[in-house]
Amino acid sequence: MRRTVVIPVILHTLVAVAALLWLLWYFIPTGNVFNGLTTLLILLLAGWYVFKNCRREQPVSDTTVSTADLPLSDTQGPVVLVCGDRLDALFQGSSLRKTAQGWWLRVDDVSRITDVVRSIQMQFPRQAGQLSMMYRCLPDYHQDEAVLRSTLKTLRQQSKQIKSLMGFTLPVLLSVEFSGPETPWIIVRGDKPIVCPVNDSPQAFIDWQQADDNIVALPAINQAFSFIRNTLTDELEKPDRLMPPEHAFSVAMRLGAVSPETQSVWSAWLYSRTCLLFSRESAQPLHTGLFPDAVLPLLAPFASTLQGGQRTRRLVVLIWLCVLTALGMSALNNRDLIRHVSANLQRWNAIPMNHYRPKAESLAALKQDALLLERWQRQGEPLRYSLGYYPGQRLWLALQQAIDTWTPPPAPELKPVPKIVRLDSMSLFDSGKSALKDGSTKILVNALVGIKARPGWLIVVSGHTDNTGSVRLNQTLSLQRAEAVRNWMRDTGDVPESCFAVQGYGDSRPIASNDTPDGRARNRRVEISLVPQADACRLPGTKPASQEKRDVSTQEMEK
Known part of the structure; x- marks a missing residue:
């Protein structure tokens, strides 16, 4: 682990240990033996935590993307981790694509997304809040729907692991490309699809379908949306006891971008419902607009640098818990002090004045309490009482009034x-x-x-x-x-x-x-x-x- 990571781990651990010991020694009313044993346990756990984090080695060399050479330290826009089908043709030999609105980072294997996120978090902790995931799906290259669904289930598993690692869920994008009549990217965010032609301004889907001959592509587009809804999003949002449902942040879809296989889940779906069948010769692969760049502005409000990272957020939560616990313990300590003095005063008032011996014993207890409160008035009350409503002045006055009523027995x-x-x-x-x-x-x-x-x-x-x-x-x-x-x-x-x-x-x-x-x-x-x-x-x-x-x-x- 690098020095820039080891030093924050040690500093965060020291601050956490100091907060816990402050709470233990100053507010929790226990004996010195218990406090000493608990302090030793806290120090041992802190040492084990530092040792574990300093010995942890991230499997960066095993991933398909090495983040050590990525210039992410000055990145401001969204960083999308791309996984899924046929990424070689998408990235064209590169592993990173930079645009004016964000970054596209290649991650070939869906099961290694968590490793890449962990590597980025360790090396660029502030940029972890800018990450999101995109799964590229080409249904024309899948012959088995069960295999496609298993890939989506793996994506859900990775999303759950990332949430456990970072404390929040990354946005998940679906990029789906079908064979068929050529269409621009159609971005669906919520319930309003938007068409994003290349080198043109976006327009509403209802306006686009009425222009030129675009209405001819409507049957294939409707079936494409139905396929996404009944296969892809259905698998992502399926209730599961082990994995929470994953709701897609947005869906980007277009037709005419791939050469279909003879038998595929998309061709079978389309033919069974419309009897349409697109041949390999009629499909022309697109070479422009390979990436759905129109989703980057949608991700921008949700992509921001993290202040301090997950470790700092956990430390802040721990400090707040210690402060709130200290306030509660201070109130309980003041309550116990009031009960102790009140019990001595009730005993004093219950003893008749002519019972001189028990009255003298009760007087000694009152004087001891009064001397203690008087010393706290001069030197300051202990910290375990100071965060609550300290009633020392009122208790001292009540004790003095009771002491002044004492009449010694006549000789x-x-x-x-x-x-x-x-x-x-x-x-x-x-x-x-x-x-x-x-x-x-x-x-x-x-x-x-x-x-x-x-x-x-x-x-x-x-x-x-x-x-x-x-x-x-x-x-x-x-x-x-x-x-x-x-x-x-x-x-x-x-x-x-x-x-x-x-x-x-x-x-x-x-x-x-x-x-x-x-x-x-x-x-x-x-x-x-x-x-x-x-x-x-x-x-x-x-x-x-x-x-x-x-x-x-x-x-x-x-x-």
Whole structure:
């Protein structure tokens, strides 16, 4: 095989292997062992394919036509492969006839057409789309109809093999010449015959038969058409389980071009139906218009150079299949990701809040999923998810909302815990402000009667807002309002600052829905609570934290 053929084979194989490995390693969710074994199998098959194609030798020397010396690389028109009867007289010692509208290439043996097409495809792959076949039939030289039909059956076999080789069917022409009154070429394409006189413009058959004495030839012409229809096209279009029917692209027919044999299928056909009999002495062979050149313009729209050949078309189809499969696998991978996260969320919601151990296990699974999605947000999601609708952002938000609802179990030694005092922010502050209103002192005094500084207890002041406005501004405003309440308690009660812890949560911990005005009003609050903490708020001369806890417990029980 030539170098110009070996290099494309290797390049096409490399691209195909790359497409398959890209699909295997990035989209198909299988283990590394399976992927490794499949990769090895793909490489072995690719090597075998390259070796087989590089070792293939075409039987060019065995064919009657050597295509190595044909100037087909710059051919633009149709290239007709001619086979059939008496080709020596047709080509007159040559194997190629070039015209302004196309080429006629001689192929003597019908059974070798596939070899010639394969040779042309290997040496001139772009010109393979310009090929067509023509079978020349001279019924006057056939004494047995069965032999003639077997030749047509061989033509059908060759057409089937060519379709398997190239991926499409070549147009098949029938050129039939009968003995009889001399007529020009009659070209039949579809159901309208056209007469093509030599050195004259084509005309409709109905117009031609009315001119001069042409009507005399009508009986022989009608029988010739009947013979073609009932013998030649009947054999080509016969239904067969092994071979598909072959419909002739066009039929070229003329009379008076051959010297008849004494006994032939044509003479027997004509005599049995019309009692006409043409003698050898009355028939004069024609030496002009040997080829039906009028069919070349009909073939021109169907003859075009191929872009890349059959191997490239197969590669393009393989790449498209890999891309479509990758899109489908990406959608399936995203679906599996959604199902996995949804299952963990359903398990979380199904476990009661007071079942702390299974709730903690479910929380660990949620945090693991959230960390994975967060890493993909920073580094980019894997390729196996990127071709479909990747739902990572929505899943991450759902996981975070579930994680934020987790309340750790209280420690036994911290019970009982005083109730949280909630103050309406709008009663203490103006909208968007962090300075206490005038007259808010009475509200603070009435609400904070039970909040006193005690050793071992930390006064936690936390500010909250609704979701109106930006997250950063809400965070800052909630912290400033908590600090304002802390400062008032510190200055009014002369409490050391070490007894306080100030927190600003913004809108991250709502106690009601922010979709209604009432819910937003409940979320705008300042919460004050006592949290046990060892050695917190130790004042000179105060009791230890354990004694203070017992005092608080006693007071709660009395209440």
